[in-house]
Amino acid sequence: MSETTIDPADFRKVLGSYPTGVCVITALDEGKPAGMVVGTFTSVSLDPPLVGFFPDKSSSSWPLIEKAGHFCVNVMGSDQQDVCRSVSAKGEAKFVGVEYALSDHNLPIIANSxxxxxxxxxxxxxxxxxxxxxxxxxxxxTVREDDPMLFHLGRYGGFAERM
Structure with missing residues (x-):
C-alpha cells in the first residue's frame, strides 16, 4: 500500500471549510490560570461521560493543563472574541482582562461563557x-442561551439561521 502525500496548505484549506465551535480549556497552574483556545472539542461517550479535544504537541499551555490533572471546557459565545484573543496570546498576559471565577473543583470558569x-x-x-x-x-x-462562537476559514463568527 502506498502512502498519499497531502500538502499541509491544502489540508488546512480544505478542512478550514468545515466550521468548528470555539472553546477555551482552563486549569490552574500553581495558583495561576492556564488556558488554551481549541476548535477541536467534542463529546465522546455517555457512559462514562467523556469529552475530548486535540492540543498541538508544540503547545506551551497544554503541559500546564495536563500537569493540573483537571480542566474546564469553556464554550465561547460569539461575543467573546476578545477573550479568545487574550487567551491565545503567548506568555503571562493570557488572562489579563479576562473575568473568571474558580469552581468547587478549583477550575477557572470564564465569565459569560x-x-x-x-x-x-x-x-x-x-x-x-x-x-x-x-x-x-x-x-x-449551561450558563446562558446564546449563539456559539464559530471558527471558519480563519475567522471567528457566529451562527446565522437560514429560513
Missing part, C-alpha cells in the same frame, strides 16, 4: 502532531 464542562483527565493518546485528550466529566452547566 455559554457553558462550562469540568473534567478530570482520563487519558492522553498520541495523534500525529497532536494529542487526543479525554476528560471524564465531573460537572457541567
Amino acid at each position: 455559554i457553558a462550562s464542562i469540568e473534567c478530570e483527565l482520563y487519558s492522553v493518546t498520541e495523534a500525529g502532531d497532536h494529542w487526543f485528550v479525554l476528560g471524564r466529566v465531573l460537572r457541567m452547566e
Whole structure:
C-alpha cells in the first residue's frame, strides 16, 4: 500500500471549510490560570461521560493543563472574541482582562461563557502532531442561551439561521 502525500496548505484549506465551535480549556497552574483556545472539542461517550479535544504537541499551555490533572471546557459565545484573543496570546498576559471565577473543583470558569464542562483527565493518546485528550466529566452547566462562537476559514463568527 502506498502512502498519499497531502500538502499541509491544502489540508488546512480544505478542512478550514468545515466550521468548528470555539472553546477555551482552563486549569490552574500553581495558583495561576492556564488556558488554551481549541476548535477541536467534542463529546465522546455517555457512559462514562467523556469529552475530548486535540492540543498541538508544540503547545506551551497544554503541559500546564495536563500537569493540573483537571480542566474546564469553556464554550465561547460569539461575543467573546476578545477573550479568545487574550487567551491565545503567548506568555503571562493570557488572562489579563479576562473575568473568571474558580469552581468547587478549583477550575477557572470564564465569565459569560455559554457553558462550562469540568473534567478530570482520563487519558492522553498520541495523534500525529497532536494529542487526543479525554476528560471524564465531573460537572457541567449551561450558563446562558446564546449563539456559539464559530471558527471558519480563519475567522471567528457566529451562527446565522437560514429560513
